[in-house]
Amino acid sequence: MSWLQRLTPPGVQRMFEKRDTPENLWVKCPVSGEMVFNKDLEAGYHVTPAGHHMRIGPELRFKYLFDSSWTTTEIPEVAKDPLKFKDDKPYTSRLAAARKKTNREDAMAIAHGAIKGIDTTVIVQDFSFMGGSLGMGAGEAFIKACDVALEKRTPLVAFTAAGGARMQEGALSLMQMPRTTLGIQLLKDAGLPYIVVLCDPTTGGVTASYAMLGDVHLAEPGALIGFAGPRVIEQTIREKLPEGFQRSEYLLEKGMVDKVVHRKDLPETLGNLMRVMMKRPAPGTNAPAKAEPAEG
Amino acid sequence: MSDPTRTYLDFERPIAELDSKIEELEAILARNGEDAPDAAEEIAKLRQKSADQLVALYSKLDAWRKTMVARHPERPHLKDYISTLVSEFEELSGDRRFGEDHAIVGGTGRIGGRPVVIMGHEKGNDTQSRLKHNFGMARPEGYRKAIRLMDLAERFDLPVVTLVDTAGAYPGLGAEERGQAEAIARSTERCLTLGTPLVSVITGEGGSGGAVALASANQVLMLEHSIYSVISPEGCASILWRDGARARDAAMAMKITAQDLIGLKIIDTIIPEPVGGAHRDRTGTMKKVGEAIETALSSMDGMDAEELKKRRRERFLTIGRSLLEG
Numbered sequence: 073m074s075w076l077q078r079l080t081p082p083g084v085q086r087m088f089e090k091r092d093t094p095e096n097l098w099v100k101c102p103v104s105g106e107m108v109f110n111k112d113l114e115a116g117y118h119v120t121p122a123g124h125h126m127r128i129g130p131e132l133r134f135k136y137l138f139d140s141s142w143t144t145t146e147i148p149e150v151a152k153d154p155l156k157f158k159d160d161k162p163y164t165s166r167l168a169a170a171r172k173k174t175n176r177e178d179a180m181a182i183a184h185g186a187i188k189g190i191d192t193t194v195i196v197q198d199f200s201f202m203g204g205s206l207g208m209g210a211g212e213a214f215i216k217a218c219d220v221a222l223e224k225r226t227p228l229v230a231f232t233a234a235g236g237a238r239m240q241e242g243a244l245s246l247m248q249m250p251r252t253t254l255g256i257q258l259l260k261d262a263g264l265p266y267i268v269v270l271c272d273p274t275t276g277g278v279t280a281s282y283a284m285l286g287d288v289h290l291a292e293p294g295a296l297i298g299f300a301g302p303r304v305i306e307q308t309i310r311e312k313l314p315e316g317f318q319r320s321e322y323l324l325e326k327g328m329v330d331k332v333v334h335r336k337d338l339p340e341t342l343g344n345l346m347r348v349m350m351k352r353p354a355p356g357t358n359a360p361a362k363a364e365p366a367e368g
Numbered sequence: 369m370s371d372p373t374r375t376y377l378d379f380e381r382p383i384a385e386l387d388s389k390i391e392e393l394e395a396i397l398a399r400n401g402e403d404a405p406d407a408a409e410e411i412a413k414l415r416q417k418s419a420d421q422l423v424a425l426y427s428k429l430d431a432w433r434k435t436m437v438a439r440h441p442e443r444p445h446l447k448d449y450i451s452t453l454v455s456e457f458e459e460l461s462g463d464r465r466f467g468e469d470h471a472i473v474g475g476t477g478r479i480g481g482r483p484v485v486i487m488g489h490e491k492g493n494d495t496q497s498r499l500k501h502n503f504g505m506a507r508p509e510g511y512r513k514a515i516r517l518m519d520l521a522e523r524f525d526l527p528v529v530t531l532v533d534t535a536g537a538y539p540g541l542g543a544e545e546r547g548q549a550e551a552i553a554r555s556t557e558r559c560l561t562l563g564t565p566l567v568s569v570i571t572g573e574g575g576s577g578g579a580v581a582l583a584s585a586n587q588v589l590m591l592e593h594s595i596y597s598v599i600s601p602e603g604c605a606s607i608l609w610r611d612g613a614r615a616r617d618a619a620m621a622m623k624i625t626a627q628d629l630i631g632l633k634i635i636d637t638i639i640p641e642p643v644g645g646a647h648r649d650r651t652g653t654m655k656k657v658g659e660a661i662e663t664a665l666s667s668m669d670g671m672d673a674e675e676l677k678k679r680r681r682e683r684f685l686t687i688g689r690s691l692l693e694g
Contacts, residue, residue, distance in 0.1 A: 151691035154632065155623045159608040208688045215685075237576075237598045239607065242622040243634050246598040247687045249577060250584040253557050254681050277598070279549035280537075280577040285557060299549035299577070300539030308539050318544060328547050 099126070117335040125292045125335055127272060129174070130181035130196040133231055137194065137339055142185030145220055147177055147213035155242050163240040166202065174201045178209025179234065182217045184224065188343025190352065193221035196231040197271075197278070204234030206278050207241040211248030214282060218255035227265035227346045232283040235301075236276020249281040256285050265349040267342065270297050270320065270329065288345055289329045290338070291320035297329075377436045379425065386418040422644045429593060431625050432616040435601055437593040438572045442647035444654050446473055446490040446531050449571070452651065453479055453658040454486055460517060462509075466546060469510035471502045471538070472582075474517045479529065480662045485521040487514055488531030488582065491572070504573075505538035508551035511581050515558045527565040527665050530582040535600060537578030552581045559584035560680060563673030567664045569657055570594045570626075570635070571646075586680050587664045588634070590626040591657070592641040596634070597624040633687055637664070 098107045101120035108120050117136050118126040134142050157163040171177060179201035184193050195217035197204045204210075214230070221228040237245040259266045268286035272295035280299055291297060298318040306313055316322050323329040333341050347354065376384035390411055397407040429437065437443070450457050450473075457477035462468045474487025489506065492498035514530075521528045537548055559566055559582070568585035574596030583596075590596060597604075604618035605611055623629070626638045639660045642649040668676065 149692065151688060154688075154691045155621070157621050159617075159621065212688070239599055239604050239622065242598055242624065243596055243629055244632060244688055246576065246580055246596075247634060247684065249553075249580050250556055250560060250684045251687065253553070253560055253584075254684055257557070257560065257681075277577050280552040280581075281556065282553075284547075284550040284553040298544050299537065299552065300544065304539045305541060305544065309541055313541065317541070326545055326547065328550055 119335055123293060125272065125294060127199055127233065129198050129200055130176075130183070133196045134181075134183050134185070134194065136335060137187060137342075138183070138185035139187065139189065139339075140185070142183040142194075145182040145184065145216065147180055147182060147209065148216050149177075150208040150212050153240075154244065155240070157240040157242070159240075166240070170202045174198060176201065178207070178213060179204045180210045180213035180217075182213060182220060184220060184226070187229075187339050187346070189355070190343055190346045190350065191224065191226045192229055192342070192346065193217055193224060193226045194229045194231070197233045199233040199271075199273070202238065204232075204278070205236065205238035205245070206234055206248050206252075206276075206281075207238030207245045208248065210234075210238075211245075211251050214248075214252045215255040218258050221264055222258055222262055225262075225264065227267060227350065228259055229267045229269060229342060230282060230286070231269045231271050232274045232278055233271040234274060234276070234278040236278055246277065249277050252282040253285060256282060265346055267345060269333075269338065269342075270323075271295055273297070275299065275301050284328070287349070288331075290331050290333050290341065291323060291329045292335060293320055293332050295320045297323050375441055377433070377440065379433050379436070383418055383421055383425070386414055386421065390414045390418065419643075426593075426643055426645065430616075431595070431619040431623070431628075432601065434593045434625050435573075435595050435615075435619050437645045437647075438595045440645060440647045441493065442650070443572055444646055444650045445493060445533065445572075446488040448650065449488075449531055449654055449657065450477070450486065452654040453661075454484075455481075457486075460520075461513070463512035463516060465509070465512055467509045469502075469507050469513060470500050471504055471506035471534070472510035472514055473501075474513065476520075476526070479658060479665075482662070482665060483526055484529050484665075485517050485526050486529045486531070487517055488571075489534040489578075491533060502538060504534045505536060506534065506578060507538050507540070507543045508546045508548050511537075511551035511555040514555050514582060518558045518562055522563050525564055527567070527668070528562060529661055529665075530566070530568045530585065532568055532570045532574050532579045532583050532596075533572035534575045534578045535573055536575035537581075552577045555581035556584045560684075561677065562680075563676060565665055565668040565671070565676055566680070567661055569639070569661065570596050571657065573600075575600060584680070584684065586668060586676060586683065587636045589637045589639055589657075589660050589664060590629065590635045591639050591646060591653070592626055593645055594626055595619075595624040596626075596629055597622050633690055 096110050101108055101122050101124050103124040104122035118128045153163050179198045181196050256266055265287050267288045268283055270291040274283050274297045296318055302313055320332045324332050393407050393411045454477035459475040473490045489504040490501045491504035492501040566585040568583040568588045570590040601615040601619035602612045605614040629635045639656050642652055646653040
């Protein structure tokens with residue numbers, strides 16, 4: 073609260089509070105500066121006319137991805153603040169605020185549905201929940217998604233977006249790197265595809281674990297993807313980083329990503345990949361695929 | 369015992385002062401012993417005082433002081449451990465893809481007569497060697513070499529021992545360009561799929577993903593005053609408070625000490641250090657580490673690849689879950 077707000081009587085304050093109605097009508101494109109009508113944005117996958125892929129949460133992601141309906145799986149409960157962590161605020165109140173803001177328990181959402189007719193398990197990391205940070209909640213949710221995929225014998229598609237590990241859970245967060253890797257191992261042992269879609273931004277311990285262990289790595293255009301954040305690198309090497317460094321297109325060129333895919337084309341690309349990996353018939357053919365799907 | 373070459377940590381100042389006083393008196397005694405009849409007695413008294421203070425200080429080191437001890441320049445490093453504990457050591461170099469990274473050193477040898485693959489971070493101990501080893505901060509080539517050495521261990525059914533001592537993986541332009549994140553992820557994955565015993569010892573700093581990449585082991589041991597954390601205290605402070613100087617607060621909040629981590633089941637064993645830290649008795653410390661490694665390896669004798677992988681999986685999956693039940 074600013075000093076001015078503190079000095080202003082509540083009644084006067086209310087007069088200046090943001091109103092709900094006209095607020096979200098227009099959104100400014102961070103690339104071109106152009107004002108985009110929110111309805112157009114929603115109809116256009118939250119990609120601005122300049123091609124900038126806005127960050128989106130799990131619900132929009134599911135809507136843009138699945139053929140029709142989907143079912144969600146609750147993420148597992150985890151121990152609450154075992155370190156009793158406190159910076160300026162206790163970790164528990166940061167968690168409570170994030171939960172209230174996003175209406176979810178932690179930075180992950182799991183859903184199951186059809187993508188171009190292929191039964192798929194999807195996990196989406198929500199950057200708006202404490203920067204998508206990987207702690208026990210997100211780690212346990214990731215393992216749960218692997219279990220769901222295994223149980224339903226579907227591929228797993230993971231949309232990653234996080235600054236990295238959640239500091240407030242200390243080494244318990246760090247342990248999510250090997251723990252999520254073990255989840256992926258289950259899928260690999262069972263011959264089920266694990267596809268990563270790298271979204272803006274994916275850095276730190278998330279990139280250095282499940283985000284880089286996919287059978288296939290797709291990336292949304294312009295996403296920041298790296299281990300160390302650009303600021304840390306600039307401080308280390310004491311020079312400005314080149315334009316486009318650590319962006320999806322750069323990773324494609326450096327061989328770390330298979331394909332950069334526009335959000336609207338993701339269902340098709342994922343469908344094509346999964347149909348072949350799962351040896352399912354090509355669309356429009358009624359004949360069964362030549363080989364049986366892989367058995368675990 | 370006073371040692372003029374010793375690097376005293378900030379919080380050890382009272383001991384440094386006592387030790388320098390002892391030194392002065394010793395010099396006086398050596399020059400004109402008969403004219404200073406009380407000097408010998410005084411020296412004995414001061415020595416006792418210094419020793420008592422050291423015990424008192426080190427019995428209640430907080431997380432930030434432990435960080436200082438863990439980073440002490442005279443703390444035994446990987447190469448010291450290898451020359452003390454490993455016989456028939458042959459260093460193996462290179463990732464067979466791009467280059468050789470001296471921040472991770474490894475090879476084949478024997479510990480207590482048992483053939484092993486051993487590797488770990490090396491920080492260096494003077495300006496030249498620190499630069500050569502990049503202060504123990506590995507690039508992708510280091511992790512890819514680690515993967516190569518684990519492949520080799522599996523092929524010849526050799527246990528793997530890793531010694532972890534790194535501030536973290538190197539945050540540089542070239543490292544990013546060559547896939548630092550992928551290299552770390554693959555190295556962690558390789559640890560978890562290894563069909564032979566894997567024992568890790570956090571000997572100094574266990575810094576973030578750069579440490580986990582070598583420490584996703586069957587058993588994780590930790591020296592008494594080592595630290596293991598998701599981010600450096602300085603890094604955490606600069607993110608949370610935008611003030612790296614609050615590193616002490618961050619160190620305390622993150623629970624990074626061996627004593628904290630054993631309760632969380634993140635590590636399995638604490639290896640005790642001599643009073644005043646590993647650097648005050650390097651050989652003694654290294655021998656204790658060697659014994660602990662041998663005990664850990666013996667406990668896995670006779671286990672087949674499936675059993676080892678299963679136990680490793682269960683070890684990591686239990687972490688955190690046990691806190692919910694408790």
